[in-house]
Amino acid sequence: MWSPKGESLSELVTTIVDPDPASLAGTAEQFLIELGGPTEILVTGRDRSRWRVLIVLMHGNEPSGPIAAWRWLRSGARPAVDISIFVLAVDAATEPPGFAHRMLPGKRDLNRCFVPPFDDDNGKLAREVLRRIRRRPCEALIDIHNNTGLNPAYGIINRPGLDRLKLVELFTNSCCILSDLNIGALTEVIVDDISSVAIECGHSRDPAAHDVALAGIERFVNTQDLELDTELNRDISLFDHPIRVRLRNGLTVRFSDQPDPTYDLTLRADIDNHNFHTLDPGTVLGWIQPGCAWPLVALGADQKDVSHLHFAISDDKLIFTTDRVPVMMTTDPIVARQDCLCYLMHVHDWLADLTGPDTP
Template sequence: MATVAVRPPQREPVRAVHRTPAAGSGRGSLGCRAVDPAFRFLSDDVPDELLALGDRALLRELARPTLVRVPGTGAQPPRAVVTLLHGDESTGPQAMLRVLRHRRRVAAAPLPFDLYVVFGNVEAALHGPGFAHRFLDDQEDFNRVWGLPATTPQRRAAAGILAELRAAGLESVVDVHNNTGDNPFYAIVTRLTPETLNLATLFTTTLLRWDLQAATLMEALHDDCATIAVECGLPGRPESLAFAVDALRRYLGEGPLPTDRVVRDLDLLGELRKVTVRPDVRFRFGGDLAPDTDLVLEADADVHNFVAVDAGHVLGRTRDGAPLPVCARAADGRDVTDEHFAVVEGRLVVTRPSTPVMMTRTVEATRKDCLFYLASALPPPVV
């Protein structure tokens, strides 16, 4: 691309808790415990006939958000893997199901802990060609409703699943995601405790500190246990699935997380500023600036994800003299657009050294969430 010249304390270990279905609780055809019509709870593993189905056929049987408990020996506190909070992120459910099927096929010994697995926005995942929509037009973003009043179907499902996870006494939670643009594999953390950093670096040593208060599942549980999100690149890529399968196997095979020290080196980014395209701006990725377009973003803008760029780095083209087509906000809600962007000779540029992360390459993802985040390198955490 071209460049234009421009002027905490340590937490006590969680006690292991083994929970069994309530006596006399009703069960449906999938053997699920009747808890709340907003979600399913398969409290005694995935039935063989269900696990034998293909991925999409299995999701069709589930039909709605589902929590699964895979019983272990109870020697260690339970763990959880969360998938499909966004319906277009296929790697999480595919990887988790591959791991579960392999364990069933080889008759693997029970895990030393109960494993809870969440399949989130099943309806969005099944819509149309499948794994094509982050969420549907009549839905809320299922990763922006955790801990909010249970006044909508997504919030009721989140509240019910969250109550079960909290009651389980979890040691840790891993929330598996994909990106909509090219990114390296990385993990997101909300706390810099030893157990959280040790959990994250089981997956990758590239970490992003999240402090934006967005009602995510991580934020809802980070006072209860170590929680991370792991970002597995673009969906549908063999390398994304291979990374997720290998990483989940490491997670399930790992002993208790050290709580007194960080055992692996890591790189940490943070101080996120969320960048959106203004609602009245007509935009696309790649091509020429046309009368019906206010902003053309560089088609390969996402290749700079997690790469430090200099002041003057070009993000796209707009009309010279037009207002800034993007908006940047800090974690406290302050508008910091003018501190980071300018239009110079019809080009949208950054005005200071920056590191873009999570840059998307689709209009839908931009409108439903954001264009990207600006991040800064942080010093190694002192824990």
């Protein structure tokens, strides 16, 4: 087995240094079971003076990050610089049937816990992760996620910057979202300290998403100089100012092709086909029970509910009334209730504000 090197860090996170690839379990699921809890795996690089961080399994139902990290560790490849891989929601991921729980019942969403108070289990874990990330100058941080609807792989950044866009493009050239939301996520909290991005690799059950994660991780760990040795692709689609659309508390919802009178709101089972597409105003998203209260809450960075600007109810149908682009629409009722239904994006070439329209 691996022999963790003693460090004066909290035992909330186990530390493993340079695991022997031959000792790693034969499946990603078994690998997580053997980790047994939140773990920092440090792989020493050719240049020991520099350090990059990879976060996987922030959410227990998002397997692409841990599967790709496990595959890369099994390859035994030596990275260009020191790499720490934080494998976080191991408890939720290993709870049967496996990769089924975003977090364990009764716990908070870990990626909402990176701001005080740090007084519960996931708050304490988030504080320890922050402490470890800040203990040493870090060149760049990637936080790998999946979602549950049909989406291309895309990146989310919290400050405009060519360095951040280049990090996204290690994984995908499709889309990048500049977010000004403050929901307690890791990448928001470290935005002024570290060049950091979140990557949504694609659907959690799509093996292609795991391949996106692995290819991106290999580029992230092998690239000598993330600034000089990477090209900027200007064809990427850019969005900003997301609005997070949630279901009103207590609303009952299902996804179906026709209205179900036993639920307050029936959403079309194929609404995730709309992700990253501009919709015609009037597009029907679902059906609401007559007399049911307004079903949605939509908050931007200013925390004002603007749901009535982007949706309407007409003839007991929920319709779309905006030129904003929906992303991350889910068709999973648990995700829709626990996290959100979707984000609405503003199309804006914020890169042009940095570089001018013609200069790559």
